[in-house]
Amino acid sequence: MTNTESTSAGATSTSAGATRVVGGVELPAAGVWKIDPGHAEVGFIGRHFMLTKVRGRFTGVDGAVTVAERPEDSAVLVTIDMTSVTSGDQTRDDHLRSDDFFDVAAHPTATFSSTSVSWIGSGGVLDGELTIKGVARPVSLKVEHLGVVRDPWGNDRAVFSAKGRINREDWGLSWNMVLEAGGILVSKEIDLELEVELVRETA
Template identity: 85%
Template structure:
């Protein structure tokens, strides 16, 4: 070990003075994973939604920048607190879940300093793959009551939904559009360490 690296606790290690997950396979805990999104209605009101069906694997490398992420999202699991809106989101105006039941994200590069970094990746929705940049923060490591080591992360990004052909909208009489093109992504994820 170098002077910037020492043994951590549980499934953690200290790199550059910050405790990070040990190298290995970490699986997304679907019960504690939220892929959220925020758009604006009438260009004013924030409307929040999320996908509850999320699965994935993070392969943590010895060097954090060599790590990789692969995630699958069940698009029918979208929920925004309004059944009519959720049904519309599932329709072919938006996600077309009958023809495209899942979306995927896979990382293409990781840059990491301290407890945070930037994750570049490719998000595929309705068969269209487009680049996405997420700012990631590692919030800590915990051991749950069942002996599982968990790593907790949050991430944020912004996309233009029309890049994926999600272009349904209505022009307002007073000007502007009904639904914003720019969508903020907000992710909260717990990962469970897969022990050998």
């Protein structure tokens, strides 16, 4: 096994100083926590024919969270490899990478940078700016902290999930087809689902 494999087997209690209590809730200690690309996923859900859910994800995710003493002062910076998109269908994935959608040849990465954080207990709202194809638009994510564990190789990991909803046309992702019976082929509204493990940086 490598040190990027799942933390579920053999996880132990956290090391000293990896957590602190804020408002009666255990949260990650202040400092820089790097995203583990092997355990980070940005998922998206759209609807086909306005009925069937189609799920996709980006597996190439990198970045860091700077956890502040006050959670609301924390900052997030994420880079997404747009070429890593996968939806379980090669034809659809190739279309998503084309200039009808993400145009990965010209814009291989997207970024998210936080602008504000509100936090109560073990969850909060993360507001930020998502840039896709050179277009920056505001995004709001509901975030939940799931806990901190120590993996078998001595790394402290903080686990978070987040959800949000965007209109893809805000980023110029407007390709669609009008259906003969009415409606459109692909929904404009896209649900986002994120699962991220952060590894604590140590001096």
